[in-house]
Amino acid sequence: MVSSVSLFASLTPYLVSALLLFLLLEQLFYRVKKRNLPGPLFVFPIIGNVVALIRDPTSFWDKQSAMADTSVGLSVNYLIGKFIIYIKDAELSNKVFSNIRPDAFQLVGHPFGKKLFGDHSLIFMFGENHKSVRRQVAPNFTRKPLSAYSSLQQIVILRHLRQWEESFSSGSRPVSMRQLIRELNLETSQTVFVGPYLDKEVKNTIRDDYNVFNPGTMALPIDLPGFTFGEARRAVSRLVKTMSVCVGKSKAKMAAGENPTCLVDFWTHSIVAENPPPPHSKDEEISCVLVDFLFASQDASTSSLLWAVVLLESEPEVLRRVREDVARFWSPESNESITADQLAEMKYTRAVAREVLRYRPPASMVPHVAVSDFRLTESYTIPKGTIVFPSLFDASFQGFTEPDRFDPDRFSETRQEDEVFKRNFLTFGIGSHQCVGQRYALNHLVLFIAMFSSMFDFKRVRSDGCDEIVHIPTMSPKDGCTVFLSSRLVTSP
16 A cells, blocks of 8 residues: 555656646647637647537637638637637638548538447548438439428428417417427428338437437537436437338338338338449438438528528518418418429529528538648648538628628529529538538428418517527527417418
8 A cells, every 4th residue: 555655656746747748738739730820829728618619609609700800711729639720711611611522621510420420420421432322312302202292391380380370379478489490390300201100109209319419419528328418429329220210111111112202211212123232221321311311400490490480570571572472372271282383483482591591501610620731721721630610600691792681682583692602602511512401401491481471470579689699509599589479360271
């Protein structure tokens, strides 16, 4: 015992010296990577500024954006041993998106996302593996499948709107829309992607696991039982197993010659016809991609639908024109679905949806990691291993005519600012990792705007800071969009 204490005492000076050397080198390496870019002069040892990020993500990223104003559109920071660069300039963001390749950048989606989402997630694939999976996925978002999805989307949207009408349309009390819209999106994505293979119990399990998963995207990456991140990772594993069962059932159904009725059916229908089956088409591999889709379609769409309600309520003239546009093609009292052709003809409503996505892109940033040193500008080379955050939000407010104004007409056939400023409209990304489900996401937003605005009058409950942006994890209004609802219909569809 005495000898152990003596040994420890004799080693203590060396251990302290080693620790101090490590901390000194950590600061030195940070300063070398930082060079003359704006950012903290010194960072907290090991964890960096992650506490500030978790405590108030909006304030953290706002400060990074403000610092980037003073340089070439870049700012830096340090998070749990990771040097990070925030990119505000739209052209530099394009440069990152356009260079996803083995010797430049790899999309990571989240600083610790691979550990959270798993190895088979489409988010983290690149090169031939990524191309192979996208070739299988892309046909599932063409005209015929999208038309089938549209019918399913409308059934679910209408079901929820009817529930809101019964519960809240008396206008006697306000309601926060965030949870209502989140439940609508969860059921929609479940129904469209794997609907026939889920019973009520399984749907509730998925809901519970997503409620565990979401906080994990905003937590310290401690992968231990009882910690938010660790519980989130285990929730993802359970979701993958649930989706794997659905994929197996779908393959059996398609092999028996039945017609596709949901996304996984359209996917497996093409797989069972091939012998041997294509690579990356095992049940677990497909299920991992379905989990990616469920996450994106639930949380990103929740953000978009919430901001649509916020912005339509604050712009009465826009709301009036939407109702006129929709009424030319569809009425709730018709008891008919909106057809694919009618949806395409609602041009002003589609312009409103696109402007919602520009003005408040659901994912404000898309993290990438530098696979090797990359010369971003003439004066700065991004060091290998750096996590790079191109800002979709900042890019949306560059170039466009009066970018701070909500103006759907910018997407009209006469102005076509989506084409003129295409390199600034990055909501769905660009290049090889551009969102494969963007047409589905846009259709969902247009359908919701058309049906919600036709069936309801709505008045926002205003409070201090209600329009402030919070990240949970996608962008949301601080108050969750609290409104009074009242029905506009004599007879509900």
